[in-house]
Amino acid sequence: MEDKIWNKSFILLVLSNFLMYSTYYSILSVLPLYLVNITHATKIQVGVVVGVFTIASVIVRPFSGYVLDRFGRRAIFILSLILYSFFFVGYLFANTIVSIVVLRFLHGLIWGFATVSGPTIAVDIIPEGKKGEGIGYFALSTTLGMSIGPFIGTFISYWWGYDFMFISGCLISLVGVYFTYSIKLRKRFLLGRKMQFRWNRLFDSKSIIPSVNVFITMLAYGGLISFITLYGKELNIKNASFYFFIFSVGIAIARLTTGRIFDKKGPRLIVIQSLFLLIIGFGLLAFAKSELFFYLTALIIGFGNGGIYPVFQSIINNLSDPKHRGTANSTLYTAIDLGLGLGMVFAGSVAHHYSISMVFIANSIICLLSLIYFYFIAMNYYKREMLYR
Numbered sequence: 001m002e003d004k005i006w007n008k009s010f011i012l013l014v015l016s017n018f019l020m021y022s023t024y025y026s027i028l029s030v031l032p033l034y035l036v037n038i039t040h041a042t043k044i045q046v047g048v049v050v051g052v053f054t055i056a057s058v059i060v061r062p063f064s065g066y067v068l069d070r071f072g073r074r075a076i077f078i079l080s081l082i083l084y085s086f087f088f089v090g091y092l093f094a095n096t097i098v099s100i101v102v103l104r105f106l107h108g109l110i111w112g113f114a115t116v117s118g119p120t121i122a123v124d125i126i127p128e129g130k131k132g133e134g135i136g137y138f139a140l141s142t143t144l145g146m147s148i149g150p151f152i153g154t155f156i157s158y159w160w161g162y163d164f165m166f167i168s169g170c171l172i173s174l175v176g177v178y179f180t181y182s183i184k185l186r187k188r189f190l191l192g193r194k195m196q197f198r199w200n201r202l203f204d205s206k207s208i209i210p211s212v213n214v215f216i217t218m219l220a221y222g223g224l225i226s227f228i229t230l231y232g233k234e235l236n237i238k239n240a241s242f243y244f245f246i247f248s249v250g251i252a253i254a255r256l257t258t259g260r261i262f263d264k265k266g267p268r269l270i271v272i273q274s275l276f277l278l279i280i281g282f283g284l285l286a287f288a289k290s291e292l293f294f295y296l297t298a299l300i301i302g303f304g305n306g307g308i309y310p311v312f313q314s315i316i317n318n319l320s321d322p323k324h325r326g327t328a329n330s331t332l333y334t335a336i337d338l339g340l341g342l343g344m345v346f347a348g349s350v351a352h353h354y355s356i357s358m359v360f361i362a363n364s365i366i367c368l369l370s371l372i373y374f375y376f377i378a379m380n381y382y383k384r385e386m387l388y389r
Helices: 008-038 043-071 073-092 097-125 131-160 162-181 187-191 205-234 242-265 268-286 291-306 308-319 322-353 356-387
Strands: none
Touching (some): 008 043, 008 073, 008 131, 008 162, 043 097, 043 322, 073 162, 097 131, 097 308, 131 162, 205 322, 205 356, 242 268, 242 308, 268 308, 322 356
């Protein structure tokens, strides 16, 4: 493979990942309003519908790592993207809460494979010694999808309706399939390798402790993406989806800088600063009254969140050997999706019994617990393991 990060395959992978996440966030940002306005769902039902998607992906995460290592990265990525694309058509026919929950569950199963395949391929492509920087750039494509997706969903649903939004999600995702088809990988990653299925190989043991840290943090993130648009509506903010754009700007700034810092100095300072910003940002959001204050927290939380994902992915890929990167990344993404899913359901319950602002107070406390865990457990584990490599 080439020594430069921005080779042709990496660019195509970044474009494919960007389109996939654009469609994901386009529907995610509009879905709570769709559920409330069209199906008259309660806040608890909104939390369940949004959360069941990620809970479903958690079920297949452990198996996705084995499948990638066994059958080859690109083939699984292409197949999962094709299925992911066509599931958008199902939203045209799901018109009850029950049918939407079932559809979201099935869609989430496919998402579980797609979102492990992309990052695993990225690590395979990125040159050694530049993993932190390269993963940061790759993660930026997720951030751009996060920022543009809500605008796509809001714009299309406003002018042409929800049905056209679902159709657009299918078509945009299929373009990503075309990009993925042109990616070139080393033969051993392209074809996979013979290996027996064993239950104890579903998780990478060296990735569990740092993945738990990510799980705790994602509990808070799940509450944010589930209820930020409804919270903006409560505050009489006309275009609350703009929150995602400012949020992604903060993430982009963090991800353009944290990769190189990680490669030179390690994860300690980045993670501590990121979690501290999340604690402050969620606390401020809970008491936001003005539009300016509301959007300011998006920048703070975005910057804090931007340093978490690429750093922890670099950590687990530093700890794992190349042959088991699929399993290592599936372990990390299991933690991410489990945190997101449970966070969404938890946030729905808190919002129903108390208020949405109370959700963000709880998020601030959760991030404090994540900081304590990192400082006393995860960081010490990482330093100890790296000494023996």
